[in-house]
Amino acid sequence: MAADKVDPIHQFQIHPIIPLHIGGYDVSFTNSSLFMVVTIVLASAFLYMSTASRALIPGRLQSVSEMAYEFVGNMLRDAAGKQGMQFFPLVFSLFMFVLVANLIGLFPYFFTVTSHIIVTFTLAILVIGTVLVYGFAKHGFGFLKLFVPHGVPGYLLPLVVAIEIISFVSRPVSLSVRLFANMLAGHITLKVFSGFVVSLSAFGAVGIAGSVLPLAMAVALSALELLVAFLQAYVFAVLTCMYLNDALHPSH
Amino acid sequence: MFVTSAYAQEAAPAAAEGDTHAGTAVPAAEHEAFPPFDAKTFPSQILWLVITFGLFYLFLKRVVMPRLGGIIDVRNDRITQDLDHAARLKGEADAAVAAYEQELAEAKVNANKIGQQANDAAKAQAEGTRKKLEAELEKKLGEAEASIASIKAKAMKEVGTIAEDTTSAIVEALVGGKADKAEIAAAVKSASR
Numbered sequence: 001m002a003a004d005k006v007d008p009i010h011q012f013q014i015h016p017i018i019p020l021h022i023g024g025y026d027v028s029f030t031n032s033s034l035f036m037v038v039t040i041v042l043a044s045a046f047l048y049m050s051t052a053s054r055a056l057i058p059g060r061l062q063s064v065s066e067m068a069y070e071f072v073g074n075m076l077r078d079a080a081g082k083q084g085m086q087f088f089p090l091v092f093s094l095f096m097f098v099l100v101a102n103l104i105g106l107f108p109y110f111f112t113v114t115s116h117i118i119v120t121f122t123l124a125i126l127v128i129g130t131v132l133v134y135g136f137a138k139h140g141f142g143f144l145k146l147f148v149p150h151g152v153p154g155y156l157l158p159l160v161v162a163i164e165i166i167s168f169v170s171r172p173v174s175l176s177v178r179l180f181a182n183m184l185a186g187h188i189t190l191k192v193f194s195g196f197v198v199s200l201s202a203f204g205a206v207g208i209a210g211s212v213l214p215l216a217m218a219v220a221l222s223a224l225e226l227l228v229a230f231l232q233a234y235v236f237a238v239l240t241c242m243y244l245n246d247a248l249h250p251s252h
Numbered sequence: 253m254f255v256t257s258a259y260a261q262e263a264a265p266a267a268a269e270g271d272t273h274a275g276t277a278v279p280a281a282e283h284e285a286f287p288p289f290d291a292k293t294f295p296s297q298i299l300w301l302v303i304t305f306g307l308f309y310l311f312l313k314r315v316v317m318p319r320l321g322g323i324i325d326v327r328n329d330r331i332t333q334d335l336d337h338a339a340r341l342k343g344e345a346d347a348a349v350a351a352y353e354q355e356l357a358e359a360k361v362n363a364n365k366i367g368q369q370a371n372d373a374a375k376a377q378a379e380g381t382r383k384k385l386e387a388e389l390e391k392k393l394g395e396a397e398a399s400i401a402s403i404k405a406k407a408m409k410e411v412g413t414i415a416e417d418t419t420s421a422i423v424e425a426l427v428g429g430k431a432d433k434a435e436i437a438a439a440v441k442s443a444s445r
């Protein structure tokens with residue numbers, strides 16, 4: 001048991017709660033799935049119940065919901081213009097999902113959905129897939145102008161186009177790895193410092209006195225992780241807005 | 253990502269065992285992959301993410317966002333309405349002030365006119381009265397002068413008669429005889445010259 005407590009990787013393990021196999025794939029309802037459900041239920045319940053009174057003068061909770069709504073709305077409008085507002089539900093759900101998943105993950109013993117690359121990568125693919133599908137549906141092959149910037153001399157064009165394509169392809173990778181790595185690293189660090197507190201206090205009075213330092217560190221890191229939770233949700237949403245802007249206005 | 257069913261079934265009990273016997277999980281963890289890169293768990297995570305996120309998206313799009321948008325729109329409408337109302341009231345107040353000032357100016361002009369008229373009328377009346385009085389006084393003065401002149405003439409005539417009478421009386425007393433009336437009259441006349 002003691003070995004488990006100081007193992008910083010243990011918190012990321014996925015174990016099935018309801019085993020389920022479909023077509024040869026293991027699609028069990030796991031602790032990860034449970035926390036996805038918890039995330040959407042919490043987020044939906046908060047947004048639904050805080051706005052239930054539809055007050056003209058909002059209370060505190062309704063203000064929070066309205067702030068989130070207007071925050072994402074302004075972000076999208078600034079990045080992608082009025083046309084971009086058709087993607088508002090997508091960006092708002094992404095922002096709320098990532099934010100609430102990050103925040104829930106901060107609680108001890110809770111699983112962090114966004115600390116798994118496959119989750120963030122699926123969300124990133126959703127964004128890039130939307131950009132691609134909408135871009136080609138709206139502009140046809142004109143969408144490929146995205147890779148051909150204006151005012152570049154002809155002899156440089158092959159190089160620039162290659163760079164543009166590489167940067168486009170690396171978008172889902174950077175988008176997903178940024179969120180995943182932040183969550184993973186933050187939680188490992190928190191766990192390591194909290195583990196120090198436990199292991200040090202096993203060495204009697206001196207150890208307990210010495211464990212104050214990692215404890216203070218763990219407290220400071222918790223605050224930092226709270227900031228990171230917000231920041232990464234924001235960054236994910238902002239980048240989504242910018243990529244959607246490319247789908248709307250491919251010639252830059 | 254692509255896991256054969258055999259491997260998946262083999263992996264599931266192993267994970268379940270690691271879960272139930274936490275104490276013995278350490279050696280099992282050594283040969284297991286780093287959890288976030290453990291491809292065995294990918295299908296489950298993708299499936300459940302798609303299900304949960306899909307439901308979340310639909311719920312937000314259908315229920316929450318129209319409601320939030322509605323609340324904010326209603327508020328903005330209300331604020332715009334109130335601002336319009338305030339602007340209209342301000343316009344009315346400004347118009348009222350302008351009307352009041354205009355009326356005040358008109359009233360001032362009227363008051364000045366009335367005052368001027370009254371002043372002029374009073375002056376004219378005073379002038380008329382003065383002229384009438386002057387004319388009357390002039391007339392009275394003339395009449396008085398005429399009467400003084402006639403009285404004076406009459407008195408002067410009477411003065412002659414009195415002098416004649418007095419003279420005849422004096423002569424009578426001194427001389428003791430009756431003096432000729434004509435002589436006395438001539439004497440008085442020459443003396444009064």
